[in-house]
Amino acid sequence: MASTVATLKGGLVVAVCFVLLHSAMGQQFNCSICTPSCYDNCQAIATSDYSKCSNISTDVFSACFKGCSAHCNGNSASAHGSCNMGSCSASSCGCPCARDCCSSCSNSAGQAAYQCTSAAGRVMQFCMPSCTNGCSTYCADRSAPAPAPAPTA
Numbered sequence: 492m493a494s495t496v497a498t499l500k501g502g503l504v505v506a507v508c509f510v511l512l513h514s515a516m517g518q519q520f521n522c523s524i525c526t527p528s529c530y531d532n533c534q535a536i537a538t539s540d541y542s543k544c545s546n547i548s549t550d551v552f553s554a555c556f557k558g559c560s561a562h563c564n565g566n567s568a569s570a571h572g573s574c575n576m577g578s579c580s581a582s583s584c585g586c587p588c589a590r591d592c593c594s595s596c597s598n599s600a601g602q603a604a605y606q607c608t609s610a611a612g613r614v615m616q617f618c619m620p621s622c623t624n625g626c627s628t629y630c631a632d633r634s635a636p637a638p639a640p641a642p643t644a
Contacts, residue, residue, distance in 0.1 A: 522630035529622035533615050540611035548604040552576040555596035563588035576600055 556574060563586060574584040579593035 522626070525626035525630060526623050529619060529626060533618035533622060536618060537611060537614035540614055541608065544604060544607035544611055547607050548576065548600040551603040552596050552600035555599050556592055559592035559596060560589050563592065 560574075574589055574593040576593075576597045578584070579590050579597060581587075581590060584590045584593050
């Protein structure tokens, strides 16, 4: 599943770069700013993707623990204690079943956060070559539509 997500994300990044690159919207195009514009556009995508990772570990842990611990005997707040991500000791987490859920869900949450930030970190690797190749093609022979200008903040 992780490879499918990464493949889809990579395809999405290339598609977004393609759209940014090939939508000139009738504006005058300057080849000297094409590559810096690619960097700005790709960096904006990467920053947006990183921001989506900020709460993922907490969200994954909460949903996982809720689902897992619902199957524990003594399904009450006192049986679950105060299990928190990464804090799954007997003194803080209650019954063995809840501790097992806590430990397993803490691992899952950590993996989800790692996969999210890793994918976000690869945005530039997929976006920049596609965008700069489009710049090169257009600026060399004007055979393709002009790339879009850099977004204004």
